[in-house]
Amino acid sequence: MMIAAMYFDSCKDNPVSQGSGNSGRVWGIVYDTSGHPLDSVRVYCMYSFNSGYMKVGPRSHVEKVSSVDTFGFALYQNFPNPIGNSTYLRFSIPVPCSVHITLTNRRSNEVKYSYTSSFLDGMYQLFLDNLVDSLQLQNGPYTYRFSAVGSSRQQFSGSKEAFVVSDNGSPNSVTKTDGTYFFDYDNAFVGDTVVNYTSDLYSSYNTILGSNVTLLFERRGYNSFYFNATVYPAVQFRSDIVMTRTTQ
Secondary structure, X not given: OOOOOOOOOOOOEOOOEEOOOOOOEEEEEEEEOOOOEOOOOEEEXXXXXXXXXXXXXXXXXXXXXXXXXXXXXXXXXXXXXXXXXXXXXXXXXXXXXXXXXXXXXXXXXXXXEEEEEEEOOEEEEEEEOOHHHHHOOEOEEEEEEEEEEEOOOOXXXXXXXXXXXXXXXXXXXXXXXXXXXXXXXXXHOOOOEEEEEOOOOOOEEEEEOOOEEEEEEEOOOEOOEEEEEEOOOOEEEEEOEEEOEOOO
């Protein structure tokens, strides 16, 4: 199978090659305009959508939204989602409860954030300020889990999927001393559904991740470079990148 590569000025593109199993990847070498390989270039998978960059205020605390006790036990989708840096988690409890919340990297199953506190009945939202930056989260899917235990031993638990799309956290790849970068098909999460919010945060819609991804290349002293690529299982696609220096 042959796939047409995207061409850029001074980029060196090679035909794709068949890999084995799920070893599909986009890879190549990052050069400067003199043809020298660039190391320490941070590569972020931006997934072709960027709604996670909506700003969500300066506060960093738990806010009580309502004292009405008819909501029952519930966990709601975080917003905004995808997460650019900060996000809200909203939940409701009908009785005083001890509440525990965790955020887990779905790729590694590592717990990246944990929160425990006690609340009276009502609806609450927890604002996680600078979440991606402070925890150096990598772009991709996360699971947040919620559990509540009432004063009379009532119990509730639930979970939701969140997604990070940002250049504030840990990159998906960093170029080596020879300038090579890699982005694996398995890290594209093709087929995942991401719940997106509109700019007013009052309505949502679903985005299903496809094979098309947007890779962002960043290095201090150089202009950022966006590259649109398509990832396939068991196919390796090479595209070399040229980055230009910023003008002072």
